[in-house]
Amino acid sequence: MKRILLSLALAISFLGLNAQVTQEIFESFKLQERRNIQYYIPEDYDPGKKYPLVVVLDGEYLFDLVVANSKFYSKFQGMPETIILGVGQQPDNLRWDDCAFDERNGLPGEKGPQFYEFLGMEVIPFLETSYSTAPFKIFVGYDITANFGNYFLFKDKSMFNAYISISPFLAPEMASRVPERLNVLQQQIYYHLIVPTGRGDNWNATMQLDRGLKSLDKENIQYFFDEYKDADDTSVITYGLGKAWDRTFGIFKPITTQEYKTQILTSEEPVFDYLQKKYDKIESLFGFQKQVELNDIMAIYAACRKKDDFESLNPLAELCKKAFPDTMLG
Incomplete structure (x- = not known):
């Protein structure tokens, strides 16, 4: 104590x-x-x-x-x-x-x-x-x-x-x-x-x-x-x-390794949907938008490639343009 x-x-x-x-x-x-x-x-x-x-x-x-x-x-x-x-x-x-x-x-x-x-x-x-x-x-x-x-x-x-x-x-x-x-x-x-x-x-x-x-x-x-x-x-x-x-x-919290393995990789839904729902829930619950974490972008990108979910790469790319316009991601 x-x-x-x-x-x-x-x-x-x-x-x-x-x-x-x-x-x-x-x-x-x-x-x-x-x-x-x-x-x-x-x-x-x-x-x-x-x-x-x-x-x-x-x-x-x-x-x-x-x-x-x-x-x-x-x-x-x-x-x-x-x-x-x-x-x-x-x-x-x-x-x-x-x-x-x-x-x-x-x-x-x-x-x-x-x-x-x-x-x-x-x-x-x-x-x-x-x-x-x-x-x-x-x-x-x-x-x-x-x-x-x-x-x-x-x-x-x-x-x-x-x-x-x-x-x-x-x-x-x-x-x-x-x-x-x-x-x-x-x-x-x-x-x-x-x-x-x-x-x-x-x-x-x-x-x-x-x-x-x-x-x-x-x-x-x-x-x-x-x-x-x-x-x-x-x-x-x-x-x-x-x-x-x-x-x-x-x-x-930013997406953790455990969250990535147990929730994103195991989900039957499109990978990008996980990110969308996470940030929508934050806005709905707390009443304000959270800036998208670079960590979360990279986690979703890795999951897209891991699961061959190439359709999710399109909305992810659009999000990167909005969230990180002055970087290579944008």
Whole structure:
């Protein structure tokens, strides 16, 4: 565990975490109070590009970890850069007031509806109007703040496209309500449940939630469950974030050797169709076009020759002319 924390600390230092982080006090009409927020904007931010928005509760603890993961995966794994909002919930342990629930029915507690509107109607729109954000949004929460994220599933359309729920402290009935709600939603949702091995009533509720989510048979719902036996309630955060990030943005990666062998070479469809569908899905899911990777062009070209699919070379050549007009490929 010490080795993991040391490695993460070095990564944060190496990636220059504070280079584009802004901290400010946000005057909330909904909450009738001032709240601490911080947000990370990529160093090479371009208003002409679109950036997925990540909303992180428990900002004092989780924000730096999420930023470090985003920077690492965008720099070394070919995943998109993101804009990240961290919502402070200290001092005075505000998280329990913000995210409290009624013990009888599991609905948000006295302050919960106002905090819900603060996020959805004030601070998120503030970033959306200030910066070039993509439609794709991710929610990250831990313990009771992870439970709070589930309430955003119950709008007509979920505000978030991906949920990273770390060791959630579930409200009554939430273990059954989340699967029921996801079963009727039609939009693409990524739901990550990250837990340490545990016991007790909340562990039983977590396992009930896991069973309910695993029972769903819907192409638009991507559910991932990660249990870490060597983790405790806090160290599980460092174990699970990277894997959740990798899965959420996995389609963004350049074509890998394994992908080439197991999906492209084994497909009965024209080789070029694989590339077309990959980039169409990226645009549909994230709300912006991705520049075609040279790696992907070469992988498709190699597959065309390997499978004698010479018909796919024509659209591939046209794509090269558009994507790389100033190179030999164009």
